[in-house]
Amino acid sequence: MDLVHQYERAIDWIVSLCPQPDKFAHTYAGLTIWLIAAILMRRKLSSPWPVVVVAVAEAANEYMDRLAHGSWRWPDTIGDAIATLFWPLIIMMALRLRPALRG
Template sequence: MQFVAFYEKNVRWLMAHAPQHPDKFLHTYFGLAIWLGAALILRRPLSSWLPLLVLLAFEGANELVDFLHAVGWTLRSTCWDLVATFLWPVVIFTALRLFPWLEERREA
């Protein structure tokens, strides 16, 4: 449980230094960073399911920590966290799947 307390302490610090609605701000930006980082580390295109699955694992772990540590945990808040985390990665992923020419390399 020490990890959970350490994690929550650092999240609270980040939230204190973020703009209005800091938890959603952090979910949005960390979601994008984890998704892009997973694609780079795994050497997979952003149109691949694998980086999204990595993001799902990280977000699931984050919500589990919230559930274990937060006194006022609610399902509604968790659902909004999921929306904030996955919105832009899913929009970009879908665009790349629907319009593959967006991902094509161009000759200089």
């Protein structure tokens, strides 16, 4: 469990650098992971695969939270997932539905 607590401390430090509330940190993390995944995977931002990477990363993060807290905190977990996935999903769908946005 030491890894879990170290992870929680690192996340708390990252969240302390962001404006309130912590949902901003989830939004920033989701967008950052999405962009890095697209670059590393050499996929367009309209591809669903970078969003899948964000979803997996968010699921792992929430699982670490569950281990740290001893139980699921569903309202917080659902809010975190929405904050993390919202903009990557919206932008990906916009790029897929509106090819003119791709340039």
